[in-house]
Amino acid sequence: MSAGQRALRPRFERVRAGRSRIRDLSEQHRSATIFIGMLIVTLLMIYLPKYPPFNGILREQSWFDAFANAGVYVLLAMGLNVVVGLAGLLDLGYAAFFAIGAYTYAYSNSPYSGLDLPFLPMLVIGAAVAAVFGIALGAPTLRLRGDYLAIMTLGFGEIVPIVFLNLENWTQGTNGIGGIFRPEELPGIGRFGALTPFAYFILMAGIVTIAMVFLYRLQDSRVGRAWNAIREDELAAAANGINTVTTKLLAFALGATTAGLAGVFSASKLTIVSPDQFYFTVSFTVLAMVILGGMGNIWGVAAGAFVVFMIQTVALKQLNTIKEGFHLQPLDLGPIHWDLAKIDFTSYQFLLYGVALVAMMLLRPEGLFPSQRRRRELHIADEMLADHLVDEAPVVIDEAAVASSLGETPGADETFDGTTRGDEPGGDR
Amino acid sequence: MNAIDEAHVLLADQVTKRFGGLIAVNKIDFTIPTQSIVSLIGPNGAGKTTFFNIIAGIYDPTAGRIEFGGETKIARSKRAWLEPLLWLIVPAILAVITIVLGTSGAPETVIAIGLFVTIITLLAVLVTGVARPPWYQRMLTRAGIFRSARPNDMVVAGLGRTFQNIRLFANMTAMENVLVGMHARMKASWLDALLSTPADRREEVSARVRARELLELVGLKGVDDELAKNLPYGDQRRLEIARALASNPTLLLLDEPTAGMNPRETQQLTDLISRLRRDLGLTILLIEHDMRVVMGISDRVTVLDHGEKIAEGTPDEVRRDPKVIEAYLGAPAV
Numbered sequence: 091m092s093a094g095q096r097a098l099r100p101r102f103e104r105v106r107a108g109r110s111r112i113r114d115l116s117e118q119h120r121s122a123t124i125f126i127g128m129l130i131v132t133l134l135m136i137y138l139p140k141y142p143p144f145n146g147i148l149r150e151q152s153w154f155d156a157f158a159n160a161g162v163y164v165l166l167a168m169g170l171n172v173v174v175g176l177a178g179l180l181d182l183g184y185a186a187f188f189a190i191g192a193y194t195y196a197y198s199n200s201p202y203s204g205l206d207l208p209f210l211p212m213l214v215i216g217a218a219v220a221a222v223f224g225i226a227l228g229a230p231t232l233r234l235r236g237d238y239l240a241i242m243t244l245g246f247g248e249i250v251p252i253v254f255l256n257l258e259n260w261t262q263g264t265n266g267i268g269g270i271f272r273p274e275e276l277p278g279i280g281r282f283g284a285l286t287p288f289a290y291f292i293l294m295a296g297i298v299t300i301a302m303v304f305l306y307r308l309q310d311s312r313v314g315r316a317w318n319a320i321r322e323d324e325l326a327a328a329a330n331g332i333n334t335v336t337t338k339l340l341a342f343a344l345g346a347t348t349a350g351l352a353g354v355f356s357a358s359k360l361t362i363v364s365p366d367q368f369y370f371t372v373s374f375t376v377l378a379m380v381i382l383g384g385m386g387n388i389w390g391v392a393a394g395a396f397v398v399f400m401i402q403t404v405a406l407k408q409l410n411t412i413k414e415g416f417h418l419q420p421l422d423l424g425p426i427h428w429d430l431a432k433i434d435f436t437s438y439q440f441l442l443y444g445v446a447l448v449a450m451m452l453l454r455p456e457g458l459f460p461s462q463r464r465r466r467e468l469h470i471a472d473e474m475l476a477d478h479l480v481d482e483a484p485v486v487i488d489e490a491a492v493a494s495s496l497g498e499t500p501g502a503d504e505t506f507d508g509t510t511r512g513d514e515p516g517g518d519r
Numbered sequence: 520m521n522a523i524d525e526a527h528v529l530l531a532d533q534v535t536k537r538f539g540g541l542i543a544v545n546k547i548d549f550t551i552p553t554q555s556i557v558s559l560i561g562p563n564g565a566g567k568t569t570f571f572n573i574i575a576g577i578y579d580p581t582a583g584r585i586e587f588g589g590e591t592k593i594a595r596s597k598r599a600w601l602e603p604l605l606w607l608i609v610p611a612i613l614a615v616i617t618i619v620l621g622t623s624g625a626p627e628t629v630i631a632i633g634l635f636v637t638i639i640t641l642l643a644v645l646v647t648g649v650a651r652p653p654w655y656q657r658m659l660t661r662a663g664i665f666r667s668a669r670p671n672d673m674v675v676a677g678l679g680r681t682f683q684n685i686r687l688f689a690n691m692t693a694m695e696n697v698l699v700g701m702h703a704r705m706k707a708s709w710l711d712a713l714l715s716t717p718a719d720r721r722e723e724v725s726a727r728v729r730a731r732e733l734l735e736l737v738g739l740k741g742v743d744d745e746l747a748k749n750l751p752y753g754d755q756r757r758l759e760i761a762r763a764l765a766s767n768p769t770l771l772l773l774d775e776p777t778a779g780m781n782p783r784e785t786q787q788l789t790d791l792i793s794r795l796r797r798d799l800g801l802t803i804l805l806i807e808h809d810m811r812v813v814m815g816i817s818d819r820v821t822v823l824d825h826g827e828k829i830a831e832g833t834p835d836e837v838r839r840d841p842k843v844i845e846a847y848l849g850a851p852a853v
Contacts, residue, residue: 107734121715130769223647225642226645230645294564297730304713307712307713308713311709311711311719312702312712312723313708313712316699318688318695319688319691319699322688322691323686323688323689325577325686327688327699328672329671329674329686330765331573331701331703331704332671332699332702332765333671335649335650336649339646339649344709382559441692463690466690466746475770
């Protein structure tokens with residue numbers, strides 16, 4: 091260690107101690123931390139669009155609109171994270187529950203059904219209906235493992251939009267159910283309207299905050315530990331008293347509930363539901379968001395979903411605008427004729443997902459914002475190396491062990507608790 | 520052999536397990552006296568671990584039954600086909616009522632409510648059938664339906680186990696591993712966790728205290744936050760025992776607890792096992808290859824070979840049994 095490094099050391103230590111103190115504090119008061127964090131994020135989202143460069147990209151109200159739409163995907167990603175990230179069940183048909191929530195709201199609030207039920211109770215009811223379908227799907231099938239479960243959820247995800255498509259008498263088929271009523275005005279946040287998306291945005295911020303508090307509490311509870319245990323080793327989990335079927339069912343139902351909530355919100359915002367909003371691409375998008383964000387880490391997944399959504403809806407359009415500013419000439423190379431001016435970046439969305447996923451798996455498989463646990467799983471080699479460099483424990487030769495392994499009896503004064511970890515000769519990994 | 524008496528925690532009656540043409544366990548009668556240490560030995564492939572897994576509820580036996588904690592827990596299922604039919608009875612009645620209402624010209628809302636109630640009932644029954652709470656199992660028994668206990672049911676009934684090839688939750692900390700072991704004895708539901716009720720928080724705190732005690736009991740100090748997979752091999756074995764103890768078992772199954780340990784660690788573990796019996800009043804069933812361990816701490820030894828019980832008795836009796844010597848060393852040695 092050089093002299094310079096030695097001098098740097100105390101500062102690093104201080105910074106590290108400060109960070110760990112903050113981490114401890116936030117772990118002890120997790121709900122309060124989430125409230126404060128979400129409050130800061132929401133305030134930033136309210137005020138940033140007023141200032142450059144953001145006000146040059148979109149109008150203020152359009153930003154709120156984009157944020158509210160992003161919130162739908164944030165909710166979906168957090169819900170799928172319970173199923174995939176916490177309980178380790180690969181769900182490829184997650185959009186089905188999103189569809190069920192959305193159609194539930196469409197039935198309760200549209201000229202088509204003639205009903206006009208209040209919005210906030212419908213949020214709960216839509217989520218409950220989705221949960222019921224989650225249980226109905228999960229109860230007979232959650233005995234399956236791994237790939238088989240994934241294929242089954244894939245099938246369910248295909249069935250649901252097709253059922254909505256073909257039950258024309260009840261769902262108006264491809265046209266979908268339109269003219270869905272917007273939520274009634276809530277005190278303090280104003281009217282819900284196409285031109286006034288601020289109310290949607292604030293409501294969504296509230297829903298995401300509450301969902302996040304609940305999910306963190308679940309993750310740190312007995313149930314969360316059980317999910318984790320099942321993800322690690324299902325047989326060992328069962329042999330330790332965990333009812334694996336009901337525990338997995340709970341994860342599935344909670345994931346469906348969150349998707350149902352997102353569905354109700356989305357239907358009330360778009361004012362139309364149609365089967366093509368819920369095809370496999372939605373399930374895939376959400377799964378990609380979960381993986382890119384950092385599977386298993388609740389805030390990481392939420393942030394990942396937000397970033398991905400904003401890139402896909404705002405950044406790609408912005409790229410189009412920038413490109414138009416260049417007034418590119420068509421590229422003519424004999425047989426190859428490439429009109430650069432006609433490239434539409436927004437249609438490259440799924441190509442970008444593909445590239446991002448491949449790059450992510452190669453460079454940072456744990457995601458952008460990984461949970462501690464995932465990082466430890468995937469980077470154990472580096473970490474072990476670091477550990478060895480930090481505490482080079484002195485090698486202690488244990489005479490009693492040597493003696494006993496040579497056939498003599500161990501010392502009579504030796505107690506079980508008398509050994510420390512450092513001097514275990516059998517400590518090979 | 521009849522009903523279990525006070526002196527025994529577990530009774531196996533003519534337990535048989537067949538895998539295709541292979542008879543892994545053949546008509547084994549077996550009892551474990553309360554607060555004893557019983558060892559199960561035999562050459563490789565003798566069916567020890569299969570028998571173990573039957574007791575733990577992982578395999579269903581082909582024939583025979585196992586009584587644990589005063590009732591038959593494990594046996595071939597009886598009239599299991601009746602169970603799904605039972606599920607359908609109540610929803611079917613509701614459906615019929617709804618249909619009758621529909622044909623007799625009841626208003627649409629009544630029919631809608633009827634349908635709704637039917638579907639919800641069907642779901643509730645389905646979930647109950649999947650979750651199988653204790654009252655539901657008692658109800659089934661009364662209806663003459665028997666289904667073999669699953670591993671988690673056996674844990675609830677008071678059985679703890681370890682695995683031959685350590686199966687810790689590798690990426691969870693030592694503390695979390697033990698807390699998972701307590702799962703069956705904790706009461707907080709997911710709703711308690713959502714609302715973070717005082718009862719839930721109290722339980723969580725006391726569980727952590729108890730987990731720390733258990734870790735110290737098996738000789739693991741200061742490794743609470745260490746990942747299970749980063750622990751040395753011997754410590755992993757001990758952690759697995761701590762995890763099995765976390766469910767407050769009356770019977771502890773240890774599958775080759777000293778496999779891969781050096782003589783000193785073996786000695787320490789042997790001491791721990793006898794201490795567990797003495798201090799916690801546990802009954803212990805042990806599979807072990809190390810004869811020094813087996814002969815040193817067992818009250819009784821049962822020898823399996825080719826799925827059959829060939830000898831049973833005190834360590835000294837078994838040691839002198841010609842059949843045992845033959846099984847281990849081959850016929851010419853006798």
